[in-house]
Amino acid sequence: MSRIATRFAALKAEGRGALVTYLQAFDPDHDTSLAILRGLPEAGADLIEIGVPFTDPMADGPAIQKAALRALRAGATVAGVLDMVRAFRAVDDQTPIVLMGYYNPILAFGVERFCGAAATAGVDGLIIVDVPPEEADEVEPHTRSLGLDLIRLVAPTTDEARLPRVLAATSGFVYYVAIAGITGTRSASSDSLAEAIPRIRRHTELPVCIGFGIRSPAQAAEAATLADGAVVGTALVDALAGTLDADGRASARTVPTVLSAVQALAAAVRLGRTSG
Amino acid sequence: MNKPLPNTYRQGPDSRGRFGPFGGRFVAETLMPLILEVEAAYEAAKKDPAFDAEWRRLLTHYVGRPSPLWFAERLTERLGGAKVYFKRDELNHTGAHKINAVLGQILLAKRMGKTRIIAETGAGQHGVATATACALFDLPCTVFMGATDVERQQPNVFRMKLLGAEIVPVTSGAATLKDAMNEALRHWVAHVTDTYYCIGTVAGPHPYPVMVRDFQSVIGAETRAQMMAAEGRLPDALVAAIGGGSNAMGLFFPFLDDPSVRMFGVEAAGHGLDTPEHAASLSKGRPGVLHGNRTYLLQDADGQITEAHSISAGLDYPGVGPEHAWLHDLGRVNYVSATDTEALDAFQLCSRLEGIIPALEPAHALAYVMKLAPTLPREEIIVMNLCGRGDKDIFTVARHLGFSM
Incomplete structure (x- = not known):
């Protein structure tokens, strides 16, 4: 069983949902980013999503675009991100890692080479934001043969006719985008989530995680209870950005601030456990 | 190939x-x-x-189509080669195609x-x-x-x-x-x-x-009919500026299956193709994915998008329409370029010889016409898409020419 499937099975047995945390690799620099990454499991992250920096992240809000530009200034490359995963795997062989990014840096690296290098480095799944199922034929054969999960976004706009097609192309877990919009803007209402998650579950056995607009521990706990996990990204990127100096450099507060924000989220997700 | x-x-x-x-x-x-x-x-x-x-x-009634096909006689005489026609989309309401x-x-x-x-x-x-x-x-x-x-x-x-x-x-x-x-x-x-x-x-x-492209093809369809009426035959060459490429696609598309019609798309070479400051995605970029399509892009070795540069804000884009990328790979259209300086020269020449102040975008196309026409015999015919008027650019041009307004 893959690390992702193993982790969701273990959490199900525990009777709680997953806390999935997002950070942009190399934000604001390699060493700080790696220190946060290595501290995440102990702080309570159940799955880790690592953003692969891109100049033009169309589905992300200003906070994540700024993080990407900081990361690129710090010298982030696809190869550098994979090295970082390898360095993480040297100390943690259990926590699933998902890379989230855009297609062009992967194309520049070479799709087949990228999938091979990611699998070797210890990556478990990929979210390639701008590759919908209709365009995935260059990617799928490689992810499938390497056992990498290809995780799909499902949006409020994904209608009943389209949903089965998107879900059929998904493995690992389903990433439900809670709002029609970009990352880090507004939050979904409990009612809309309570309606959306069963709609997805009718079509899939896969775990469903909710992301986009989850900022507070209470929101994370609610999402992790309604679904199988909550993804928190922009709130952590904002917490990190708040510790940087005027030139965007890390301070002594950067790593502890991000990790304590993760701890608060993790505590809430654990309290929100369902009977299970 | x-x-x-x-x-x-x-x-x-x-x-x-x-x-x-x-x-x-x-x-x-x-x-x-x-x-x-x-x-x-x-x-x-x-x-x-x-x-x-x-x-x-x-x-017809709001934009003012069809736009005229103008024989640029003084420019033709000056260049001393092929006959040059302008497809005058700068006369449209709002001043461009x-x-x-x-x-x-x-x-x-x-x-x-x-x-x-x-x-x-x-x-x-x-x-x-x-x-x-x-x-x-x-x-x-x-x-x-x-x-x-x-x-x-x-x-x-x-x-x-x-x-x-x-x-x-x-x-x-x-x-x-x-x-x-x-x-x-x-x-x-x-x-x-x-x-x-x-x-x-x-x-x-x-x-x-x-x-x-379908909407803009009205440009090429009109040109075809107007050229048949004026000369009784198809043109030998079409020239248009390329940013994203809509005016060029509109002119070229109805002629793509006429092998006698050569086509030239003119990219913005900015300070020069040998500098980092240009907007020539077909000449100097490579295929990638941005803004929903796979096409030629200005990008670095890691697939990060780089900034385009052109004196013309309308050509200042690091990508190009995917149909142009395809026509480039097939060799059906020749993609060439003109620098900021060449465009500025063409801008002034057009104003003085034809009494038409062009936008900086078609000024790039004209800069290439100025190179191409003298190499062709007098019987041949070039149509250039004069896709916009220059009112919007006079401040930029004045600044570059050192004229204070």
């Missing part, structure tokens, strides 16, 4: 929106249902004679029941055209424009405001056209139910490249 050539260049794109390997729909799932809705609506509209009739009524596709898209938006329009703009020509159509159809209009471009294109910013549009200066990234397009796409996914995104060029996710 080892690949077999297609027996027609005019059947694309395929059902996936591909022109050969280029084009497609590389968008996040949040956008995918929207562009499928636009595609279905456009396919239905195309089959409706009433839709075409209404669009053509607007072109952009209005052709904007009106088509606004009619489509109305058919779809959309009640708000958004657009991106670089130089402001597409923004002005969209704001104009929205005023005519009483639709609220929001135009995303890089903060850098807002600063350097104040006359068009004011025009858009007069027309009732809201301007959103975009400060993310480099604050130019590419970032304005990112921001418009972001805004669109957050306002899916009531908003139509009116894209200004033959780029973006399918169906935009084919839809904008």
Whole structure:
């Protein structure tokens, strides 16, 4: 069983949902980013999503675009991100890692080479934001043969006719985008989530995680209870950005601030456990 | 070239929106249902004679089409070679070809029941055209424009405001056209139910490249008929400037299957192709994926998008329409370039010889005509798309010529 499937099975047995945390690799620099990454499991992250920096992240809000530009200034490359995963795997062989990014840096690296290098480095799944199922034929054969999960976004706009097609192309877990919009803007209402998650579950056995607009521990706990996990990204990127100096450099507060924000989220997700 | 050539260049794109390997729909799932809705609506509209009739009524009585085909006799004499004709799309209402596709898209938006329009703009020509159509159809209009471009294109910013549009200066990234397009796409996914995104060029996710090309093909179709009337034969060469490539695609498309017609797309070489400051994605870029389509892009070795540069804000874009990428790979169209300086020279020459102040975009095309015409015999005929007028550019040109206004 893959690390992702193993982790969701273990959490199900525990009777709680997953806390999935997002950070942009190399934000604001390699060493700080790696220190946060290595501290995440102990702080309570159940799955880790690592953003692969891109100049033009169309589905992300200003906070994540700024993080990407900081990361690129710090010298982030696809190869550098994979090295970082390898360095993480040297100390943690259990926590699933998902890379989230855009297609062009992967194309520049070479799709087949990228999938091979990611699998070797210890990556478990990929979210390639701008590759919908209709365009995935260059990617799928490689992810499938390497056992990498290809995780799909499902949006409020994904209608009943389209949903089965998107879900059929998904493995690992389903990433439900809670709002029609970009990352880090507004939050979904409990009612809309309570309606959306069963709609997805009718079509899939896969775990469903909710992301986009989850900022507070209470929101994370609610999402992790309604679904199988909550993804928190922009709130952590904002917490990190708040510790940087005027030139965007890390301070002594950067790593502890991000990790304590993760701890608060993790505590809430654990309290929100369902009977299970 | 080892690949077999297609027996027609005019059947694309395929059902996936591909022109050969280029084009497609590389968008996040949040956008995918929207562009499928636009595609279905456009396919239905195309089959409706009433839709075409209404669009053509607007072109005739509001835009002023057909635009004339002008024999540039003094320029021809000066260049001493092939006869040069101008397709005068600068005489359109709003001063450029952009209005052709904007009106088509606004009619489509109305058919779809959309009640708000958004657009991106670089130089402001597409923004002005969209704001104009929205005023005519009483639709609220929001135009995303890089903060850098807002600063350097104040006359068009004011025009858009007069027309009732809201301007959103975009400060993310480099604050130019590419970032304005990112921001418009972001805004669109957050306002899916009531908003139509009116894209200004033959780029973006399918169906935009084919839809904008279809609307702009009115330019080439008119040229064909006008040339038959004037000379009794097809032209030998077509020349048009390429930013995203909508005016060029519009001129070229109806002639793609006429092997005797050579075609030249002129990219902006900025400070020169041997410098980092240009906008020549076909000459100096390589294929990648941005803004929903696979095409040639200016990018670094790691696939990060690099900034374009051109004196012309309308050519200042790091990508190009996917159909151009395909025609480039097939060799059907020759993609060449002109520098800022060459465009400025052409801008002045056209003003003095023909009494026409061109926009900086077609000034790039003219710069290439000035190289091409003298190499061709006097019996041959060149048609250049004079796709915009230069009123918007006089401040920029004055600054470059050291004239204080």
